[in-house]
Amino acid sequence: MRHMLNPLDFSLEETESLLELAADIEKDRFRYAHVCDGKKLATLFYEPSTRTRLSFEAAMLNLGGSVLGFSSADSSSASKGESVSDTIRVISCYADICAMRHPKEGAAYVASTKSSIPVINAGDGGHQHPTQTLTDLYTIRSLKGRLSNMTVGLCGDLKFGRTVHSLINALSRYEGIRFILISPPELKVPDYIKESVLDAKNIEYRETTSLDDAMEELDILYMTRVQKERFFNEEDYIRMKDCYILDKDKMKLAKPDMYVLHPLPRVNEISVEVDDDPRAAYFKQVQNGVYVRMALIMTLLEVEKPC
Amino acid sequence: MRHMLNPLDFSLEETESLLELAADIEKDRFRYAHVCDGKKLATLFYEPSTRTRLSFEAAMLNLGGSVLGFSSADSSSASKGESVSDTIRVISCYADICAMRHPKEGAAYVASTKSSIPVINAGDGGHQHPTQTLTDLYTIRSLKGRLSNMTVGLCGDLKFGRTVHSLINALSRYEGIRFILISPPELKVPDYIKESVLDAKNIEYRETTSLDDAMEELDILYMTRVQKERFFNEEDYIRMKDCYILDKDKMKLAKPDMYVLHPLPRVNEISVEVDDDPRAAYFKQVQNGVYVRMALIMTLLEVEKPC
Amino acid sequence: MRHMLNPLDFSLEETESLLELAADIEKDRFRYAHVCDGKKLATLFYEPSTRTRLSFEAAMLNLGGSVLGFSSADSSSASKGESVSDTIRVISCYADICAMRHPKEGAAYVASTKSSIPVINAGDGGHQHPTQTLTDLYTIRSLKGRLSNMTVGLCGDLKFGRTVHSLINALSRYEGIRFILISPPELKVPDYIKESVLDAKNIEYRETTSLDDAMEELDILYMTRVQKERFFNEEDYIRMKDCYILDKDKMKLAKPDMYVLHPLPRVNEISVEVDDDPRAAYFKQVQNGVYVRMALIMTLLEVEKPC
Incomplete structure (x- = not known):
């Protein structure tokens, strides 16, 4: 039985198969409308995350399956002092697969050791959120036709931003990736990531405090x-x-085929005037998240592609 | 694409079609059991309203569709500072239609401007709650066989009562409607409604503080x-x-074919002893709410009637 | 129409039929995958209980039905002052059967008097929780092949433990049951249960403060x-x-075919080292809870067994 705890749990080849399956789903979602008939997904959200939870639920419903679960710890047995290990054993009796969001790092891993159903890490503290990373990869691949040989700018909070660290890790497995790390000095990518990933793999990168300078x-x-x-x-x-x-003026500095991604929710770091720019890909990214999660659920449940 | 933000969004003819469809559904609900197979309803409840939410969910499930969503703002991304405009764009990737309840007036309208799926206003502050009004119309029509030529008493909080204002507006489109407005002086129908609706359309009405006097x-x-x-x-x-x-004694003053409606929940404004009176129609109204919502979902999704 | 408010609502024969049906479901769950197609279960949880709620939801989904409801009182109309009697009348318009958890004793009974759908008591204060008791009976029956002629030890909080009182009541209907009541003096089985059940039915029991002494x-x-x-x-x-x-050392004192049950969640009263002992049956019990609830839903809805 496989789990998805870390974006790197899948080899490059497995990741490629997953993204291929997601692309096939995107082409004709309705062919997949019954592949998970009778299967149940449990969404175990020890902290609220509506977007992620609903993306998983939409994915399972699109496959013909059904959903049960909880959306915050208050309404869970956690408040009665139950361990994650016990909860997952119980949930294993109720569902065929589960997606777990937990404020503590490693919670999904602990669950996976006692689980008799596949566990998908839907975020464990500041640690991992693999379906976001897979969605990012899928979106880049679908927009650019490739995951190699490009310059990727990462902008904002690069110190605490879980999605950014995961994306650096994931993209570092492809050829010819170059990063520009754009942040205030206080929020730079931590040294351990630079050393253990970027330097260790000889990946080209530069750091800057200016988004304008990097754009072109x-x-x-x-x-x-x-x-x-x-x-x-x-x-x-x-x-x-x-x-x-990011606003319209900054977008003028960018290439005509430069795309903007964002894991959402945004507050004001992308001006709404950018939304209508054809290069704004962050809502497309949300839609892609559903296809990727459909592909992942199918893969972990070892469900056959419909013929 | 159509939305349902205000009960008057539909013309008289469109409203009539909707009520006709609801009546056909009531006759044989099970003929409609699969018309929305594979469709998803998102229930976006920024404030709790169990009755309304479950009515929408029952409606969608009765049509063969499925449901996802949230039941209070705590468990939504609103708490991370996301705008309604962004949320609806995200939800558009997850569902085929949505029902939104929000404490702020105009929230559903804002959502509809950015949505790529039909938005049903399930209540926006003290403003509109169109499926309640459509349910009221359907219930009156089904009990009396018509929506014209009758005397309608509105009793209680006529100042802040959203459902009352909407019902005045909606019934004012029919012929021969006469209102008796029964409330304490502090809770009378606001002047702007009397002027812009009742007076403007020459609709007969009188105000009274006595429920007893009005009954017969x-x-x-x-x-x-x-x-x-x-x-x-x-x-x-x-x-x-x-x-x-309202109690048994007051009911004795009323005509034998006078029906009592109430949007529920009630606290004590209708004595439970009235529940068994055949003229008590407020629980029938709840059942009707499901048929009306089924008809509305079908209409907005442009789903064909089964043959 | 039948309800399930108290484990003793079903006669011995009816209980036997229910357990038989659960056993048949366990043998081949997938034969039952569509017997409740188009039916809806409402889960009305006025206080959170994830385990119980999800067990009911899994049961209904396994039968092909669907689910709606609420998981805590905050998100229900209770906060608007609605009575349980009114809520159940409303819910009767939305669902075909309901499971209700409520902090007040007797709440499910009150609901049943006004309901037009079967009501399952999913726990009313410290009073009854009949599906737990039926699950306990099913588990014992399935492990030992019988519900009569055995010595049953009840350990821990025997004063306030609702499940313990129900189990004493339920097992007292079978022949040759002998209880050993193991608790600190402060938490002994209340006198009224000893008198009205154990003494009244001449059931053999002894009380002890030592788990070790009782084990063998x-x-x-x-x-x-x-x-x-x-x-x-x-x-x-x-x-x-x-x-x-309970730990490994204590388990050494027990017979090789003595089984350990627990209604869960546990905190630390069973050491995790016991989990791998083949006599630890508490997670099996969770799985059985789903089969029992499937059988109960079918029975109350009068759904035919598939042929």
Whole structure:
């Protein structure tokens, strides 16, 4: 039995198969409308994340399956002192596969060791969120036709941004990737990632504090939200959060085939005036998230492609 | 693409078609059991309203579709600062139609401008709640065989009562409607509604503080709850709320074919002893709400009637 | 129309039929995958209980039906002052059967008097929780091949433990049952149960404070959680809760065919080292709970067994 705890759990080849399957689903979603008939997905969200939860639910429903679960810890047995290990054993009696979001790093891993159904990590603290990363890969691949040989700008909170770290890891497995890391000095990519991933694999990158300067070089710009809860005081947050706002003027500096991604939700780091730019791909990314999750559920349940 | 934001969004003819469809559904619900197979309804409830949410869910399930969503803002991305405009774009990737309840007036309208799926307003603050109004119309039509030429009593909180204002608006489009507006002086129908609707359309009405005096004239009595949260102080609420309690004695004053409606939940404004009176129609109204919502979902999704 | 409010609502023969049906479901669950197509279960949880709620939902989904409801009182109309009687009348318009959990004793009974759909009591305060009891019976029957002629140890909080009281009542209907009641003096089985059930039916039992002493005599050991909320002060709780911890050493004292049950969630009253013992049956019990609830839903809805 396979789980999906970390985006790197799948080899390059397995990842390629998954993205291929997602692409086939995108072409004709309705061919897949009954492949998971009678299967149940449990969504175990120990902290709320509507977007992620509903994406999983839409994916399972699109496959003909059904859904049960909880959307916050208050309504779970966690409050009665039950361990994640016990909960997953119970849930294994109720569902065929589960997606778990938990505030503690490693929670999904612990669950997987006791589970008799596949566990998908839907976010464990600041650690991993593999279906977001797979969605990012799928979106880049679908927009650019490839996952290699391009310059990817990562902008915003590169210090705490879980999705950014995962994406660096995941893209580092492809050839000819070059990163431009755009952030205020306080929110730079941590040294351990630079050393263990970028330097270790001889991946080209440069750091800059200026989004304007980077724009014209980019094939992909990955924007992130600067989360209030990451800052010690309100002032630092306010000073920081408006530094890296993408607007129409900045978009003029970019290539005509440079695409903008964002894991959402955004607050104001992308001006709404950018939404109508054909290069704005962040809502397309949401749609892709459903296809990727459909492909992942099928893969982990070892469901056959319909013929 | 159509939305349902305001009960008047549909013309008289469109409303008639909708009510006809609801009546056909009531006759044989099971003929409709698969017309929405594979379709998904998103219930986006930024404030809790179990009755309304479950009515929508029952409606969609009765049609063969499935449901996803959230039941309060805590478990939504709203708490991360996302705008309704962004949320609806995301939800458009997950579902085929949505029902939105929001504490702010105009929220469903804002959503509809960015949505790529039909939006049903399931209540926006004190503003509109069109499926309640359509349910009221359907119930009156089904009990009396018509929506014209009758005397309708509206009783209770006529100042803040959203459903009452909507019903006045909706019934004002039919011939020969006469209103008796029964409320304490503090909770009378606001002047702007009297002027812009009743006077502007030359609709006959009178105001009274006595429910007893009005009873014998009525064909329909629409009771409403006096909500505590509408009052500045507890004393005013307590004095007021018991003024207009419908009981067995008052029912004796009414015609044998006068029906009582109530949008529910009731607190004590209708005595439980009235429940067994054949003229008590408020639970029938709940059942009708499911048929009306089924008809509305089908209409907005442009689903064909089964043959 | 039947309800399930108390485990004793079903006669011995009806209980036997139910357990037989559950056993047939366990043998081949997929034969039952469509017997409730088009039916809806409402889960009305006025207090959270994830395990129980999800067990009901899994059961209904396994039968091909669908589910709607709420998982805590905050998101229900209860907060608007609606009575349980009114809520059940509304829910009767939305669903074909309902499972209700409520903090007040007797709530499910009140609901059943006004309901036009079968009501299953999913726990009413410290009173009854009949599907847990039926699950316990099914598990014992399935492990031992019988429900009569055995020695059953009940250990932990025997004073407040609702499941223990119900199980005593339910097992007292079978021949040759002998109880060993293992608890600290403060948490003994209340006198009214000893008098009205055990003494009244001449059922053999003895009380002890020592789990070790009882072990070798037992055919079944039913462990319970000592709930913090039952104690007046923290110290009493801490002193008490570790008194009756089942571990590997204690298991060595037991017969090779003695099975351990627990209604879950456990905190630490069963050491995790016991989980791998083939006599640990508490996770099997969770799985059985789904089969029993499937059988109960079918029985109350009068759904035919598939041929």
